[in-house]
Amino acid sequence: MFDKRIIGDRLHHVFQNWPKNRQEGKKLSRQTTYFLLAAGLVFGTGAAAFAQQFTGGIRGTVSDTNGVIPGAAVTLTNEATTVPRETVTNAVGEYNFPALAPATYTIRTSLPGYKAYERHGIRIATQQFVTLDLVLEVGTVEESITVTADAPLIETSNASQGGVLDRQSLEDLPAPGRNAFMIGVTVPTVLSVGEPRFNRQQDQMVSSQLSLGGGGVQANNYTLDGVPITDMRGFPVLNPTIEAIDDVKVQVHTFDAEMGRTGGGVFNTTARSGGNAFHGTAFYQDRPVWGQSLEYFSEKRGATKKSSGLSESFYHLYGGGVGGPIVRNRTFFWGATEGYRDQVIQGLSRTWPSARQRVGDFSATTLNGAPVRIFNPYCRDGIVNSRCPASGTGSLATGGEFVNAIIPRDHPAANPVAFKMASYWPLPQGSNENSLPNVDTTVNLPDFADMLTFKGEHKFTTNSSLSGL
Template sequence: MLAAMPSFAQVANNTALVGTVTDASGQAVTGAKVTAVNVATNERYSATTNEEGAYTLTFIRQGTYTITVEHAGFSRSVQEGIVVDINRTVRTDVSLRVGSVSESVTVNAGAPPVSTDDATVAETLSSRSVVDLPLNGRDALKLAATTSDVIVGPKSNQTGIPPGEDFIGAGQREITNSLTLDGITIMNNLITVTNVRPNVDAVEEVQVQNGNYTAQYGSYMGVHVNLATKSGTNDLHGAVLEFVRNSLFDAHPFFDTPGSPKKPLHINQFGAEVGGPVYLPKLYNGRNKTFFIASYEGLRQIKSPSQLGTTFTQAMRNGDFSALCTAGFNAAGLCNTASQQIHNPTTLAPYANNQIPSNQLSGVSQGLLQYYPLPNIPGTNTFSGPVAANVSTNQTLERIDNNIGDKIRLFVRYDWQNTNIFGGSITPTGETYGPAYNRNIAIGYTHVITQNIIND
């Protein structure tokens, strides 16, 4: 049995809006009211500029914001389309014009600004990238490999032990990864691979960090990949999906023997996602306050990719290993290359001409050899043939966000996944099978006590 148990270590939320408010002469404006509104959920965050004209809105949710700045004697300034990625600090400086507060100046943001308030080296793939970019297997984590200095690690294997994938980046080994879902680790405890693959329709962003980490990432020096799940919005929305790959639709691969049957390939991915405000007729209207998202995805995969494996020739099964000595034997029957000479494991005496007497062949090994194929590539001890790589997965993800006024925000997210694998092998001792269970929960509580005191 393979299992990833629930984990309670969470990476802190560093998402923030900062900026400086000045007048037309460049002097700081003290006491200006700054309000940021999340366009999708209508969540509001407020602050007041200090004596240096600076404001900070911390622990906010990722999304697109409208920022309004007001102060007596100045026209209201409205900054629209401010995109805030997870765990990034976004600066929006504002210059106020003299005028009445009833007047407003609206500015539409262009390209997202370069983050200059922290030294983190990170790339964030937005929900549009997650949904629109071609993803083989609908695996959002694979988007990490589209960023600079990150590649998929060699331990990645759907039917491996443990099953899953990992990455290499920042000049470090793959064992120094950090892979998280909403800041909660989803890595296997033994090797830094993960089998967690949430429905991409429930993923808001994929953030990849590979250098100059903030303090909460100090445990790992390699690449840090965080999947941020979506929250519901004021608009009810949903999606239904079905992806099919089948050998019936495919031509024969170029290297197939003419007339040979196709190798089986049957992949079905199906599921649904729905999100919006919590609404109970005549009981509760959660618009602007309480939101939900729920998703399900199933995978049924049966395929037989080709694999190469080293096995025993018929001569080796009979105890004749003379083919291992490519340098030839001397008059005493010893191989001219010492590293190619075989020995009795008990007495360490060399076998003449690399031949084991039949009375020393193990009966147990002879019984096992009937399950090992003979080589089928001429002149080698290599066998090439199809092996099974079968996967069956059911996965759900649910999340509820609740705002209590403008000061308290709560969320609960639960990811559940059951996977059964069967991985074939050229040699019977290399096969893998079994269940992989993943349970991952995140609970968030943020309370803005004062502008400078926040409990998260």
């Protein structure tokens, strides 16, 4: 274990003498480099320790017909990046590959005197821990046993319960608003109670209206590559585009020690990564006006697409993703984008002032069938003042009431600015003055949003890597 005080003293010495070393043209010694690396590990991993786990793992034993085999070499290779990881079975024949990024792997084991064993297509999903025991047969190393198709592996190393939405599910299943979290309703005991209309990429509220395993609504946790993206209200701060997601593990019942923070379930999301081959996707969706129809009652009124405003509506949804190698077998990237342009027509019913009302004449105005009465608010104290005269309409003599509900323009309580503003108001379609709507119209409601994500990954060695999103 490193002593932070020793590392701190060493770092102080290094940086204090840095100019001198540079002038002399000297490079940092290997020992100094080790201290810098150790300092980064000690001081720089504190924040990562609090991140919830999204990586998986695979472990098991290597054996033959007589029992376990210690010292057998086991190699696990990422099929997309061809980056291998190697280990050797311990004294009891066990091997372990922890902290595996979600991907598809090939495992191979060999030992002199035995046939090499190789298995392809091992899918490790988000926080999936698989136990796979390998059985070797006596033979030469040149002989091999290759398994290319087998039954899906059952996860027995994890206490959490739920389901995984893999790439195939994310692409095939219907997603309201292309919201990956909403596809979680396909997992048993996941229920949505939100308003299904509001599911755009910027609508975090609806995607949080989910109950997992009978848990509370807005009591779930959302993570992206192990980092919580849940705010204090229980909303995800973003809805990542499906083009940028590798899979989503919907953990209905979380019994693992690293899971917490909320009382409900967890949407454990892994961002998509690139590989040694370039891949890309693209999509476009349109809702042409010619394929839409008017509402039933609009047709009965004889409205047309033009008169109703439907002809001016549109919807365009677009996006895609691309990824591949920057440096083969070493550095990879994946970028994705999604956006939409939308305009809908909404009908409005409003009550606008009539020609008489805008000049202060409310004598014909009724409310619930009864004539309205209008009072001067400046007379409520029962004292004559500059805006409450002693006599006349709207005065102290009438109790502040305007006679016949008419407000004279020259009354001291009248506001000339308000009269001027009312004169610019459009005239209503109807002549009724009974406080019911007298205007039926439509308005255009434009809406748009864009999203861009990028993930880079670099492999330093077969056992260490760095990724950023």
